Amino acid sequence: MKGNIFISFCSLVIFLIAIECLATSTVYKCDTNNTELLEGVTIENCTTSRCPLKRNSTIKIEIKFITDFDVKDVITEVYGLLFNIPIPLLGVDSKSVCNNIFLENGVKTTCPLAKGNTYVYKDVINILEVYPKIKIDVHWGLKDPVSRRVIICLEYPAKIID
Structure with missing residues (x-):
C-alpha cells in the first residue's frame, strides 16, 4: 500500500514537472488579436505563460525572420502595452540594430x-530598475526607419518583477 502511494506521488511530481517544462511564453504575430503564433523567437528565461522580466538585469532575445523587401537600415520599435497605451522601453525603442543581425548559419552580417x-536578430536588453513592477504586453518590432515598413513584429505577455 505504501509503495503504491509512493509510486503515485512520484508519478504526480514527474507529471507536474513535465507540464512546467512545456509551459512557455506564447509569442504572437502583431495585429492578429493573439490568434497567430510566431515561431523562431527565443526570449531568455521565458518559461511561463507571462514572461518574467527581472528589474536591474538583462535578457537575451533572438528573432528569426525573412525580409519581404530590401532593407537599408533596421531599427527597433519596442514598447509595453498598458491598458492599450504604448509605453516605450527606455534604451531599447528606436535604436539601430544593424550590428545585431546574423545570417541563418550564425555568421554575423x-x-x-x-x-x-x-536573418536572425540577436540582442541583450537591459531591464531597468526604473521600470514599474507591472503586468504588460510587450510589442517588439523591427522596421526600416526610412520607409517605416515593418520587417517583423511580435507581441508577448510579460511581467516586470524584482
Whole structure:
C-alpha cells in the first residue's frame, strides 16, 4: 500500500514537472488579436505563460525572420502595452540594430538586408530598475526607419518583477 502511494506521488511530481517544462511564453504575430503564433523567437528565461522580466538585469532575445523587401537600415520599435497605451522601453525603442543581425548559419552580417533572405536578430536588453513592477504586453518590432515598413513584429505577455 505504501509503495503504491509512493509510486503515485512520484508519478504526480514527474507529471507536474513535465507540464512546467512545456509551459512557455506564447509569442504572437502583431495585429492578429493573439490568434497567430510566431515561431523562431527565443526570449531568455521565458518559461511561463507571462514572461518574467527581472528589474536591474538583462535578457537575451533572438528573432528569426525573412525580409519581404530590401532593407537599408533596421531599427527597433519596442514598447509595453498598458491598458492599450504604448509605453516605450527606455534604451531599447528606436535604436539601430544593424550590428545585431546574423545570417541563418550564425555568421554575423550587417545592413543592408536583401529581400527573401533569412536573418536572425540577436540582442541583450537591459531591464531597468526604473521600470514599474507591472503586468504588460510587450510589442517588439523591427522596421526600416526610412520607409517605416515593418520587417517583423511580435507581441508577448510579460511581467516586470524584482
